[in-house]
Amino acid sequence: MELKGAVAVVTGGASGIGESVAKSLAAKGAKVVIGDMDPKGMERVASEIAAAGGEVAWAKCNVTSDEDVADLMDLAIAKFGRLNVCVASAGIIKDGLMLNVDRETGKVKKAMTTEQFRAVIDVNLVGAFITLREAALRMVNNGWQGVLIPISSVNKAGQVGQMNYSSAKAALALWPKIIVGEFQARGIQNIRCVAIAPGYVGTPMVRGMNQEALAGLLKGVHIGRLIEPSEIADSIVYTVQNDAIDATCLEITGGLIANGLAK
Ligand SMILES: NC(=O)c1ccc[n+]([C@@H]2O[C@H](COP(=O)([O-])OP(=O)(O)OC[C@H]3O[C@@H](n4cnc5c(N)ncnc54)[C@H](O)[C@@H]3O)[C@@H](O)[C@H]2O)c1
Numbered sequence: 001m002e003l004k005g006a007v008a009v010v011t012g013g014a015s016g017i018g019e020s021v022a023k024s025l026a027a028k029g030a031k032v033v034i035g036d037m038d039p040k041g042m043e044r045v046a047s048e049i050a051a052a053g054g055e056v057a058w059a060k061c062n063v064t065s066d067e068d069v070a071d072l073m074d075l076a077i078a079k080f081g082r083l084n085v086c087v088a089s090a091g092i093i094k095d096g097l098m099l100n101v102d103r104e105t106g107k108v109k110k111a112m113t114t115e116q117f118r119a120v121i122d123v124n125l126v127g128a129f130i131t132l133r134e135a136a137l138r139m140v141n142n143g144w145q146g147v148l149i150p151i152s153s154v155n156k157a158g159q160v161g162q163m164n165y166s167s168a169k170a171a172l173a174l175w176p177k178i179i180v181g182e183f184q185a186r187g188i189q190n191i192r193c194v195a196i197a198p199g200y201v202g203t204p205m206v207r208g209m210n211q212e213a214l215a216g217l218l219k220g221v222h223i224g225r226l227i228e229p230s231e232i233a234d235s236i237v238y239t240v241q242n243d244a245i246d247a248t249c250l251e252i253t254g255g256l257i258a259n260g261l262a263k
Contacts (some may be wrong), residue, residue, distance in 0.1 A: 001084065001085075001145060001147060001240055001241055002241075003025065003028040003029055003030045003237070003240060003241060004028065004029030005029060005030075005031070006025075006029070006031070006084040006085055007030065007032075007077075007081070007082050007083050007084050007085070008020045008022075008025045008030045008031070008032050008033070008084065008085035008086070008087065008157060008195070008240075009032075009033045009034075009035065009072060009085070009086045009135060010032060010034055010035070010086075010087045010089060011034075011036065011061065011062075011069075011072075011074050011087070011089055011090040011131050012026070012036055012090035012091060012128070012151075013032075013034030013035065013036055013042065013089075014034065014036035014037075014038040014039075014040075014041025014042045014044075014045055014134045014261055015036070015038065015041050015078035015122065015202055015203065015204055016089075016105045016201070016203030016205060017073075017089050017151065017198065017201060017203060017229050017232050017233065018034070018087065018089035018090065018123060018201045018231055019041075019229070020229035020230050020232065020233035021087050021089060021232070021236050021237075022034050022045060022049065022056070023045070023048065023049055023052075023054075023233070024230065024233035024234065024236070024237050025057070025085065025087075025233075025236075025237060025240075026049045026052070026054030026056060027052065027054065027119065028143075028151070028237055029081075029094060030084075030085065030212055031054075031055040031056070031074040031080040031188050032049065032054065032055070032056045032057075033056070033057045033058065033059070033072065033075055033079065033080070034046060034056065034057075034058040034059075035058070035059055035060075035061030035068070035069070035072040035090070035099050036058070036060070036061065036065070036090065036108070036187070037060065037061070037062055037090075037140045038046045038114055038197070039058075039060050042058040042060075043058070045058075046125075050124070055103075056082070057079045057080075058073060059071065059072050059075050062127075063088070063090045063123060063127030063128070063130060063131050064122050064123055064126055064127045064130070064247055065128055065130075066134075067131050069127075069130045069131055069134045070134050072134075072139055073134045073135055077138065079159060080092070080207050082142065082144050083135060083138050083142075083144060083146070083147065084134060084139070084145055084146050084147070085147050085149070085240055086131060086135035086136075086146070086148050086149065087126040087151070087236060088127070088131040088132055088148075088149065088150050088151060089091070089128055089151050089217075090123060090128075090131070090187050090189060090207070091123060091124045091151065092119065092120060092123045092124065092205075092206060093120065093125045093162070093165055094116045094119055094120050094164060094165075095128075095162050095165070095184075095209070096110070096112045096116060096160050096161060097110075097112065097151075097160075097161055098111065098112050098163050099111050099112075100242055107114045110154070110246065112163060112164065116164060117163065117164040118164075119164075120164035120165050120168060121164060121167065122167065123213060124168035124169065125167075125168035125171055125172070127148050127159075127179050128151075128168075128172055129207075130160060132148045132179070132193075133176070134146055135148060136179070136191060139191050140188060140191065143190075144190075145190045146190065146191040146192070146239045147160070147191070147192045147193070147194065147239070148191065148192070148193040149174075149192075149193075149194055149195070149196060149236060149239070149240075150172040150175050150195045150196075150199070151195070151196055151197075152169045152171070152172040152173040152196065152197040152249055153165070153166075153169040153196045153197055153198060154197055154198065154199045154200075154256050155250060156169040156170040156172070156197060156249075157170075157258070158170075161210075164263070169197070172195055173195050173197060173249040174249075175193065176194055176246070176247045176248055176249060177247055177248075178231070179193040180192065180193050180247035181247070181248060186188040190248070192243065192245070192246040193247065193248060194239050194245050194247075194248060194249070194250060195244070195248070195250070196232065196235065196236060196239070196249075196250055196252060197219060197248035197249050197250065197251045197252070197253075197254070198227060198232050198252050199227055199231055199252065199253030199254050199256045200214065200217060200218065200221065200226050200227065200254075201220040201226060201228070201229055201231075201253070202226035202227065202228060202229065203229055206226065219256065220257055220258075221253070221254045221255060221256055222255025222256070222257060223254035223255055224256060225255050226254075227253070231252070232252055235250065237263040
């Protein structure tokens with residue numbers, strides 16, 4: 001897909017991966033619309049994109065709201081005339097063990113609450129569903145060429161302490177096969193879907209993690225460091241431009257070797 005002149009909606013674009021994706025797409029000539037819960041962050045990102053010569057708009061949007069998300073897509077169309085790329089990057093973590101058992105007493109001292117489980121599913125899974133559905137239905141009804149990008153995670157493999165998060169991310173990794181399979185069944189060939197599963201990226205989300213646990217996780221990363229948000233953004237830009245990448249989940253991890261030998 002030609003990015004110059006394409007219109008892209010990026011949720012979670014006020015920070016981290018979403019911010020970097022919005023900036024990278026704009027730098028390639030795409031017109032970008034950012035949706036996020038953080039107006040200050042969006043204002044900053046939008047002014048940085050505009051200062052670099054990019055075209056950008058933003059709106060406060062809670063991805064768990066059908067209405068907010070529909071309004072965001074309609075803003076993109078009203079402002080820039082169409083919609084071609086949708087990157088669903090809004091996400092949260094609320095980590096914890098299902099049962100945190102006291103090592104001394106052997107009794108449960110804390111459990112993951114239903115609210116803690118549900119909040120992550122709501123934003124990361126239901127929110128991504130609403131986002132991609134609202135983008136896709138406008139692409140289909142208007143015959144626009146499109147690319148849908150859910151952001152999964154390497155933790156789709158099942159991260160201890162992230163029962164809520166891993167559940168959502170495992171589901172997202174399956175969506176390209178389902179969505180593209182549905183398009184194929186209806187003869188829709190001009191809209192692709194590719195999930196991106198990053199490893200550990202240096203964003204506020206990761207800086208908010210338990211840093212001891214993070215240091216342990218990085219021991220299994222071949223490049224031995226956090227990935228830069230721009231490295232994920234570059235991969236997304238390339239994915240959007242390359243029509244051969246479709247119906248799959250790309251892992252971009254810096255070489256995460258689950259069973260690698262410790263250094
Ligand atoms: N950072 C990593 O290592 C990593 C790894 C794998 C996957 N991911 C995924 O990448 C995506 C972006 O993560 P990040 O690291 O950039 O996080 P981040 O915290 O820097 O950015 C997330 C953004 O989502 C926004 N957001 C949260 N809830 C929202 C809601 N209900 N509606 C709209 N916006 C909302 C936040 O305001 C924030 O701007 C997430 O889906 C995350 O799960 C991140």
